[in-house]
Amino acid sequence: MGATRVWAIGPLSGAERAVRKANGTHMDDIDLALLRLVLEEPRAGMREYARILGVARGTVQSRLSRLERSGVIASHSPRIDPARLGFPVLAQAHLHLAQGRLEQAVTSLAGIAEVVEAHSIAGEGDLVCRIVARDNAHLEDVIQQLLRLPGVVRTKTEVMLREHVPYRVLPLLAQRGRTGPGATGR
8 A cells, every 4th residue: 555645525515415416426525535545445445444534444334335236336356457368459349230139149249258348339330349359360250250140230340559548437536526636547
């Protein structure tokens, strides 16, 4: 753990309370500070979070449980780098589907290990998939698998060269509240 931080946790203004209530999340400054800590120091533990925030350990536990139940905290899984597992090629494929075949295509996608993420989209195509591969030849094999799926009419694939902004939510927390250090990182 790095240097000890002291975070100012102050009352919310009426406008801040209204915004937080309107968007369906009733989070106060302690919740936002706790989320920031979980992102910045995921292995620190309840006791350390409580010490840094200046609240009881039970408070930290109950707030984390509430944030999990509400879906704000979606996972405690570590972020694994597929490249370090032997899959350095990253691409996204837009899948164009025949009408009414979305569910069938999604069920089939779940059987392809190299498809690490898939979302239905508005815009060009019906689904966008994030794909990993060992090399370009392997990527071509995966794309051919996608084309053979029931309901897939065609694909458009883009190879991602380098990650410049990794997945992150800390800047969103900074927008939501005034707690903690400046928005950087994850």
